[in-house]
Amino acid sequence: MLYQDYDKDDSLSLHTDLYEINMMYTYFKKGIADRNAVFEAFYRSEPFGNGFAIFAGLERMINYLQSLHFSESDLAYLKETQNYDDDFIDYLRHLKLKLSIRSMREGELVFANEPLVQVEGPLAQCQLVETAILNIINFQTLLATKAARIKLAVQDDQLMEFGSRRAQETDAALWGARAAFIGGFDSTSNVRAGKLFGIPISGTHAHALVEAFGSEYEAFKAYAKTHKDCVFLVDTYDTIRSGVPNAIKVAREMGDKINFLGVRIDSGDMAYISKQVRKELDDAGYPDAKIFASNDLDETTITNLKMQGAKIDVWGIGTKYITAFDQPALGAVYKLVSMEGDNGQMHDTLKISSNAIKVSTPGKKQVWRISANTAKKNEGDWIAREGEDPTRYQALFMFHPQYTYINKVVTDFTAYPLLHDIFDHGKLVYKQPSLRGIKSFAAENLKALWDEYKRSLNPQEYPVDLSQDLYESKMSLIQDIRRKIRERGMSR
Numbered sequence: 001m002l003y004q005d006y007d008k009d010d011s012l013s014l015h016t017d018l019y020e021i022n023m024m025y026t027y028f029k030k031g032i033a034d035r036n037a038v039f040e041a042f043y044r045s046e047p048f049g050n051g052f053a054i055f056a057g058l059e060r061m062i063n064y065l066q067s068l069h070f071s072e073s074d075l076a077y078l079k080e081t082q083n084y085d086d087d088f089i090d091y092l093r094h095l096k097l098k099l100s101i102r103s104m105r106e107g108e109l110v111f112a113n114e115p116l117v118q119v120e121g122p123l124a125q126c127q128l129v130e131t132a133i134l135n136i137i138n139f140q141t142l143l144a145t146k147a148a149r150i151k152l153a154v155q156d157d158q159l160m161e162f163g164s165r166r167a168q169e170t171d172a173a174l175w176g177a178r179a180a181f182i183g184g185f186d187s188t189s190n191v192r193a194g195k196l197f198g199i200p201i202s203g204t205h206a207h208a209l210v211e212a213f214g215s216e217y218e219a220f221k222a223y224a225k226t227h228k229d230c231v232f233l234v235d236t237y238d239t240i241r242s243g244v245p246n247a248i249k250v251a252r253e254m255g256d257k258i259n260f261l262g263v264r265i266d267s268g269d270m271a272y273i274s275k276q277v278r279k280e281l282d283d284a285g286y287p288d289a290k291i292f293a294s295n296d297l298d299e300t301t302i303t304n305l306k307m308q309g310a311k312i313d314v315w316g317i318g319t320k321y322i323t324a325f326d327q328p329a330l331g332a333v334y335k336l337v338s339m340e341g342d343n344g345q346m347h348d349t350l351k352i353s354s355n356a357i358k359v360s361t362p363g364k365k366q367v368w369r370i371s372a373n374t375a376k377k378n379e380g381d382w383i384a385r386e387g388e389d390p391t392r393y394q395a396l397f398m399f400h401p402q403y404t405y406i407n408k409v410v411t412d413f414t415a416y417p418l419l420h421d422i423f424d425h426g427k428l429v430y431k432q433p434s435l436r437g438i439k440s441f442a443a444e445n446l447k448a449l450w451d452e453y454k455r456s457l458n459p460q461e462y463p464v465d466l467s468q469d470l471y472e473s474k475m476s477l478i479q480d481i482r483r484k485i486r487e488r489g490m491s492r
């Protein structure tokens with residue numbers, strides 16, 4: 001197939017790893033494809049050494065799941081390349097989403113080892129959607145978290161997202177712009193993201209404009225005559241000697257005909273230069289003109305520049321945001337936690353590993369956020385078996401699932417569940433809030449988090465605890481499996 005034949009790319013159902021369809025085939029042939037199963041997606045450690053993550057990706061996940069079907073061209077391709085029998089191809093032809101899905105809401109604060117998405121339904125369908133779900137939430141959650149880190153560094157300054165040219169292809173630029181907005185950016189330079197998602201778009205101009213006119217004065221003047229809002233890029237030749245004086249000259253000449261919003265610097269020592277530029281603008285009578293800065297910035301450089309007293313008002317962030325430069329993957333996984341057996345009963349499943357952190361927690365679960373009523377801050381999250389309700393306790397015993405001697409009793413608390421129903425047996429039952437709603441939800445959530453979990457360097461570990469019942473059932477399942485392995489003589 002050539003790129004031109006991409007009109008045949010008429011569904012996202014093959015956006016999965018081959019092994020998922022191979023497993024579906026086995027389940028189908030062995031008659032267990034429609035057995036009920038529960039999978040949960042979670043990640044194992046906070047990205048960027050952060051103290052929290054911001055969940056994102058639900059919008060795209062919903063779109064993907066709603067349109068899930070195998071097109072005739074998908075089926076023809078599978079038939080041509082794989083040795084599947086016709087009855088399986090026919091089964092895929094008639095596949096209709098039957099899954100029940102619960103998920104964190106976009107903009108929710110989430111933490112390592114808690115289920116972010118829970119998929120329940122026919123085993124084969126649960127398996128099919130693994131790759132796309134992980135693909136979507138891994139990227140978008142990682143990026144929304146990176147955005148939140150950058151937002152915490154700039155505090156109340158304005159943040160512009162400039163990443164498209166450096167993103168890992170077009171989808172990443174688009175959904176990365178959306179995740180940036182959720183995490184705290186004010187605007188994006190990506191016009192399509194503006195059109196599709198309603199994110200405010202904004203931009204200045206590039207060095208090319210100055211080079212095209214051959215002089216800063218000519219370029220700024222031409223721009224000013226064609227635009228009301230003007231930010232001039234002043235570092236093409238010499239920021240202090242030529243860029244800023246030319247910007248001021250044009251601003252004076254144009255007077256009220258333009259809004260002289262400020263100047264952008266894109267190179268050099270930004271602490272030193274911004275202070276100089278601030279003085280020039282103030283002395284020229286433009287104290288409200290803002291200083292925009294860009295050039296490989298991230299939360300670390302921003303924090304450092306602020307420490308140096310840089311006079312920067314607006315931050316343009318591209319490469320290091322959109323590529324999640326310091327940690328390019330979140331590493332969320334998708335694990336089977338419960339499965340219908342031959343007797344029709346559901347039983348917990350578990351993946352054991354010699355690495356303690358990789359031992360999954362069995363059973364279908366709910367995550368409860370425990371919030372202290374007086375402080376109005378989160379005490380921690382409490383993962384419980386489905387049906388357990390912490391609100392029935394006056395005092396809640398919370399303990400670290402690995403170091404159980406780290407524990408506390410919480411009284412006077414409010415508990416609320418974080419996993420929400422999205423699909424019920426294939427039917428969408430969730431109404432997505434507006435993107436602005438999601439953005440303010442994220443900001444509100446961050447207010448309920450103690451500062452100790454929000455600092456960018458070595459934050460405190462937020463408590464993600466298991467209920468006593470869940471802890472005990474996990475321990476007893478581990479013992480059971482170990483015993484069975486020993487009895488079968490498979491262990492050393």
Ligand SMILES: Nc1ncnc2c1ncn2[C@@H]1O[C@H](COP(=O)(O)OP(=O)(O)OP(=O)(O)O)[C@@H](O)[C@H]1O
Pocket residue numbers: 266267268269270271272294295296297301304305308
């Ligand atoms: N005062 C400062 N303190 C810390 N980092 C800074 C400071 N000023 C600039 N930076 C950062 O230093 C890095 C290196 O900038 P560099 O010197 O390579 O840019 P430049 O050479 O001036 O510009 P370019 O090569 O893009 O034309 C950039 O990530 C920039 O954001």
Ligand SMILES: O=P(O)(O)OC[C@H]1O[C@H](OP(=O)(O)OP(=O)(O)O)[C@H](O)[C@@H]1O
Pocket residue numbers: 162163165166206266294295296297316317318319320
């Ligand atoms: O540095 P980022 O965080 O990625 O922000 C986006 C960069 O894109 C533009 O530069 P361009 O791509 O034209 O190249 P330049 O950096 O060499 O000027 C802009 O001037 C920023 O420097």
Ligand SMILES: O=C(O)c1cccnc1
Pocket residue numbers: 162163189202203204205206264294316318
């Ligand atoms: O508008 C800008 O200044 C901009 C947009 C994208 C990349 N760099 C800068």
